[in-house]
Amino acid sequence: MTLKKLPDNLHRDTLAVRVAVERSQYGENSEALYLTSGYVQPSAEASARRFAGDEEGYTYARSGNPTVTSFEMRLAAMEGTEAAIATSTGMAAIMLMLFSLLKTGDHVVYSQSMFGSTIKLIGTEFARFGVESSIVPQSDVAAWKAAIRPNTKILFAETPTNPLTDVCDIAALADLAHNAGALLAVDNCFATPILQRPVAMGADIVMHSGTKYLDGQGRVMAGALCASEKMIQEKFLPVQKNGGMVLSPFNAWVVLKGLETLDIRMRAQSARAHELALWLEQHPKVSRVYYPGLTSHPQHELSMKQMSGLGGAVLSFDVKADTPQAARAGAFHVLDSLQTLSLCTNLGDTKTLLTHAASTSHGKLSEDQRQAAGIGQGLIRMAVGLEHPDDMKADLLRGLDTLK
């Protein structure tokens, strides 16, 4: 299916609402949802050409679907890459990337602050197949450099990270990777292409969990890899066709429509998060706030340079206490006192979601590992949504002002 014809040099705002496959014969203005698993072939000859790859055209939804194509083209346009490939979840995108690019004996360098399932997938699951890996501190470029070996194929970074919002220097890591003949992949979930376009800073692959800000309203799971046309066609597509980690057309449609409001949501949610971060920093029961937009953030300047001057919509804060037990009790009290905001392990929603990292995302770590990762018992992550900031503050105060 061909892309809708659009003028050259359109702005990203315009691409976010306009890029899609051609309209059907019915002239729908909102993109069609093609909920079909198979496609009727115009002739046996055409079918043969399509299966041989000599002619464009859909055959079976594991190999492609027009609604999924619309999402892929729109996301690629926003990230500034030649192409994108959609997957069923964010983890399926990482799975597809690693499975497509690595073989036994290859080596991956990645950060210790990455998403928990990413660490398990590389360090445990791919290790079973003889893929080696080194885990390094997120913001220490020298440590990334020292970890590179002759068999290193991928440097994989996530910035900012969850829940402490550590930032790494994308351009510096891209240089390291390329000097070593390796690729830099960036998990761009937290910043989204609105704040940060890793490929413009030298990255080769951008990974997304569409489940988060791309959908933006907590409805569906989705994922994607953005990269060159060559890498998508030659590396990822063949593996996906045979591996089957495809995005459902329905979920693709939801996320496609989500992209239309991504810019205004990210800006509005970042502004609210910044206001909340400044406010929390002043609260006597809060010992520390983690947010790239604050001047107290260790990589504040780099963050502002890399993230279009915005801090993103996720912040974390430590409830003040003398012992880990008291900190945990304090954090639980704040969370249990919420009446408006949600105690919910997701992020990227228009609804504000709060979680206690030490007992959820980082609950399987030993206390020593947790300390090393900087995750205290009083730490609360807040993925800021679109409620009025005064209502968010009032909901937090219910707990913060009644702490023992």
Ligand SMILES: *Cc1c(COP(=O)(O)O)cnc(C)c1O
């Ligand atoms: C949620 C998330 C993922 C995984 O995405 P799923 O859609 O849940 O599979 C990967 N990286 C980051 C940073 C995430 O927040």
